[in-house]
Amino acid sequence: MTSPAAAKPAACPRCRSTTIGVLAHSPVAGVWTVFGCSTCLYAWRSTEPEENTNPDKYPAPFRLRVEDIANFATIPPVPPRRSS
């Protein structure tokens, strides 16, 4: 388990992008921080088990490659606008 209210991690545990921001601090100060990756939209709390916070421990089946995101199926597709 990483330390509570940790400093901003270097990389997203899921896609390893460095586009990480702080989404929230615990309402009780200094207990935990929620981080989010603006590339793959993964979010995690600093006090979670390492499998959710550490890129090296993140389970292989759930890792993402940034280049795969563009290929996710779009559901539902955006319908054409009606002609007015």
Next chain:
Amino acid sequence: MRAYKDLREFLTVLEGEHQLLRITDQVLPEPDMAAAACALTQIGEESPAIYFDNIKGFVSARVAMNVHGSWSNHALALGMDKDAAMKDQFFEFVRRFELFPGQLEHVETAPWQEVVVDKDVNLYEILPLFRLNRGDGGYFIDKPCVVSRDPDDWNNDDVENVGVYRLQVKGRNRLGIQTVPQHDIAVHMRHAEERGEDLPIAIALGNEPIITLMGATPLLYTQLEYKMAAVMQGAPYRVVKTAKGLDVPWGSEYVLEGRILYGVREPEGPFGEFPGYYSGCHKYPVIEIDRVSHRKDPVYDAVYVGRPWTEIDYLQAMTTSAPIFLQLKQTFPEIVAVNALYTHGLVVVVSTKIRYGGFAKYVGLRVLTTTHGLGYAKIVIVVDEDVDPFDLKQVMWAMSVKVNPAGDIVTIPNLAENLLDPACSPGGIVTKMIIDATTPVAPDKRGDYGEELDKPQGTDQWRLKLAGLLKEMHK
């Protein structure tokens, strides 16, 4: 029958019936809460709800889980005796369902208006969010009642919709929403996008137990969930209008108001889903939240979703079986009962009287064309009228002796199916199967069926007598 005014009242009843467990020790949001809820589902069919009010890092957060997560809790939600048998719950659910429609009671104010946040909304701080399964792509709101109207028919209450759709919290005021094409909100959203508009929505969290069951019921497009909730609780359903004109339960703990953004799709998932598998990632529509209202000291209600059975299977049990039963019965009055309890009705067991040889296969085909059948029912097992479809021992007996695969299996390739069914190939398409486990009757003269065994005279009287003696013995 009972009309609970809010979640709090139902939790009080559960506690009085020894069906609510309070966890007073401090817990971590992860992994403690999901682990406890998962463990509860392994305890048995009478497992209680669980209530956390000491969650590390939150100030006075309250979270209830497994609220619907046993046949006992399900019975109490319906205002029945907590020991009511599954089959009795089915027939009572059906009886009330047929009373549709009930009435709405419109009121001006509600307790959820006590606290309003309309600037700098941060859902991670307002809601006690937590991860359910390790591979989930974030924190999900997974027991919401999402309310929307049809932009092409805005003032028509009957096409207003209340649905339970998973919501991934992806930013301080940003959610992803899964809108399965078979669901009514997908129609509202398509109409909004064809008009080039955002779709206003309200998200009600922490609700009394009936509306959540209704939100999980595959009603017809023109059947409003509140009007079904009214007949289920035996009293008009009390709602309050938002500024946009959306009706929200009076008793909700939190109400989030926002918009599904026109033309936007973003990565969403994975999420551990009801089939017992992660859903994978897709680009799904996006909601922006403009305003959050909540009661003082609100109670957040979440459902653990894992490998079946978990709480979600109770939410999707009678609510799936009853509409299939009623739609089937309109076509075939011979239908006796429908069990669609398993994995949201991917498997459906129907018991029916047999009109003539070959009839059972038509019953199976009709299941596939019910509203729910279009997107879920994949394997239909048809059994005789004297086989209780809720008793799997009886169903397996029928499968064992009444099925000859040479003539009793019908498969239909390439039918539409819910994307979440991992057997689909390609996604959204699957082969469906009907298993005719009824006894062949003329002119379908197959097999060598002699006389079935029955019961010795007096068995029914003895059953009552023995049940009484056993009750005495356990006193």
